[in-house]
Amino acid sequence: MGGGPYPGLTSKFVSGVCQLFVTCLVDGFSPGVGVATVRLLERVGYDVAFPFDQTCCGQPAFNAGYLDQAIAMAEHTVEVLDATYGPIVVPSGSCGDMLIHHTPKILTGQPSEEAAKRVAARTVELTRFLTDNGVTVSSMRSEHTVAFHRSCHGLRGLGLAGVGEGLLDSAGVSRCELEGADECCGFGGLFSIEMPEISSAMLDTKLKAIEASGAEVVVGGDVSCLMHIEGGLHRRGSTIRTKHIAEVLAGEEA
């Protein structure tokens, strides 16, 4: 158990600057996740900076096959982030995967190629960042049972299997297993409106698993999938809620 002003939070790494890349969906739809991320990182001891000209990493266009548009947004993102220093923390496996793996690829041969590689090397997804820095959040009171949704790009693109679950478990959150935890919820970015029937069927399967799990809250590391799940739950009139893991770890009631 660490000392300092934040009982319950310990870290072997307690100072330095980190940059927050908040992602477009958090920015526009779930700013609370950004706020929670800032508070969490500050409690651990980081000075959090927010490059103010950041927008969207370009993944929506990239996944839809619109390369020119994706490159434009990727270049802008790289330009903004490369002008900063320290680790770039992203509260999303999906955008993290974009910045780390795909952005350098689509900017190969572009003027920002080298900058993209530098940015990729500095970028780290939030739960990985916390785990790598030995941050544990302990003694959290947990009123509700949560199920953890493993988002595909974090899980497979960044190899985050078990990372989010580990943080929740060490924080003492009451967690239940989710059947088919490795299965896509059907969001897939613009896939959800390009192939709405299949996307909805996949969501339906996911919601059934969530309902069968006994969870009261679905926790995940990506606002995108959570919005999809939340939208499905709300349409069904379900009382199950969704939360980003940053919100849970920052001490907001789960």
Add this chain to the structure above:
Amino acid sequence: MTFRERASVALGSPKTLATDDGARRLAGKRDVAVAEYPAMDAMRDRAREIRMHTLARLDEYLGPLADRVEERGGTVFFAADADEANDYIRRLAADRGVETIVKSKSMVTEEIEMNYSLEVDGLRVVETDLGEFIIQLAHDKPSHIIAPVLHKTRFEIGELFANEIDATYTDDPFELNAIARRYLREIFLSADMGISGVNFAAADTGTMVTVTNEGNARLCTTAPRIHVAVMGMERVVPTLDDMQVMLEVLARSATGQRLSVYTNFVTGARRSGDADGPEEFHLVILDNGRSRVLGSGSAEILGCIRCGACLNICPVYRHAGGHAYGGVYSGPIGAVLAPVLQEDDGFSDLPYASSLCGACRDVCPIRLDIPSMLLGLRQEFTRAGETEYGWLGPGLSAYARVATTPFLWRAFLAAGGVFGRTVGRDGYITKLPFHAGNWTTTRDLPAPAARSFHSWWKEHRGT
């Protein structure tokens, strides 16, 4: 019809539910087999190296393969397309007085619609793999690379056997299996020609390997006097040793078996003094669009060894079923292969039939990066203006313009907040117009926040 239309019809139908069930069962078996084999990762890496090495110099291995087969007295025919392959076999059948042909399961012969072409000539062609036999009786199409009737229930199959081959109705799989065994037995032993697929061909020895569980490929390549093997040209591996590497990963990935029941190696026709085996061996090496795939950005897909693991794990395949893909090759592999291999057949929407979840890449024994290839095809079709989703273009261009201009971005967020407050009810939007309405048919959309994160930061942290 598009994938989306076909999939929409298939959703939740009995045949799709059967597909989902079967695919999950196969995926589960695969997971167990992989977990039990500590060398799986290393073997996959080696298998991938061999496949990619081979594709990069495919012609240098196909030539020697043909030489080795010919040295053993076999005949090799290089078929540029389906017509050439079918014509060769028709002419051969006519020349040798063939009446009945038995076939073992082969995706490549499905691809070139060989049965149809031979039947037009009055030949009797009998599929002998139980699944393919059922497909043939039902005038249906396979819905899975290794489990053709994944979409059928035993009740349907019972009725089919009762109606088509006068069997007494039963829905007991064991009985159904026995009926097929009895029915096919005489046909096997009296057929004049056997046609098999090829899982791999070794260039150093001219050896073909065919992997089955039922034993039908062994019968097809033993009992008839003529054996014709048909292979997609990418099936060559440099050596017999390389072939063993493929076999170590194939069955584990396909059915969760360590090896399939019959891993059958054929090196030419029977030799002098041999007790039995065919008198003639012919090898048809087929291009049929493969050189176009090889020369494209999707070349890597030719490394596929047709295990079906990507189908079994794919949530889109499980929900839509194999027939939704509209062609011979379904699932993630089909979504990459079909649009390039059969470029004129209207498969250009298949690359969009994926949420890019990456599960296929995770289970692929060759570690094929299917999501990247799907993305590559989406880009190619977008550039060429051949996409169903051209309507995304103007929106994404405007979005990119906003997202590359920070002050516009912040204005956009503010406008989103107003929109959310105006249109949202209790924080949710329940109906959206135009294509965005595709979201709200089944899901609510959490409304954009009244204040963006940018706005919060500015107020609480300055800048």
Add this chain to the structure above:
Amino acid sequence: MERDAFLARVRAATFTAQLPPHPAEDPGLLVPDLPEVDLVELFAAQVHATEGVLHRVSTNDEVRRRVAEIAESQQSRSFMIWDDDEMGVPGIGPVLATAGLEEMSGGVDGSDRLVHQMGYLGLDLGITSAEAGFAESGTVVVRSGPGRPRMASLIPLVHVVLLPVDRLHRSLAHWARDHASGIEEAANVVFITGPSKTGDIEQHINVGVHGPRYVHVLLID
């Protein structure tokens, strides 16, 4: 298409092929490090797991007796067996003949092929030897050739295969390292892993589709 034109087209495609990084030389076989195990134990477990039956026998007498017992318990009335020289254990055929089973010859040639093969419809029992076994998968390697008809392991309901214990290998890859180069020396070599199976109907595994429904492996010490 002419071979040269076909290959030229393929060659042209390789020039523009976008392939991931790969070795310039064929990397060849990989023989994995697998945990040390008792080969016989593992082989027995895998034969069982694949729905075969394993028998441990030690003398030629015992082999002959065991084959006769299997024939009796399976109510076999006819059999096909490889030539004595190919079996390794002589005199199995006469024991079965004495027990009243009819022997079917495995040799076919052009003229009477059809008639001869139709006779196989009534074949109950096939007896062969194996040149290797893989413990990891419970597999036997059966090589065809003169005096070694393929049909003996293919057509009958019951296949009995003799495998001397010193021919057991850890896995396919281990065997390949030492022996695979011999596969092309026969027109047909088959790895057999348990009885014939299908999972085509609702993925329920059924045994005995086109090949044998019962596979008995006699492991000879």
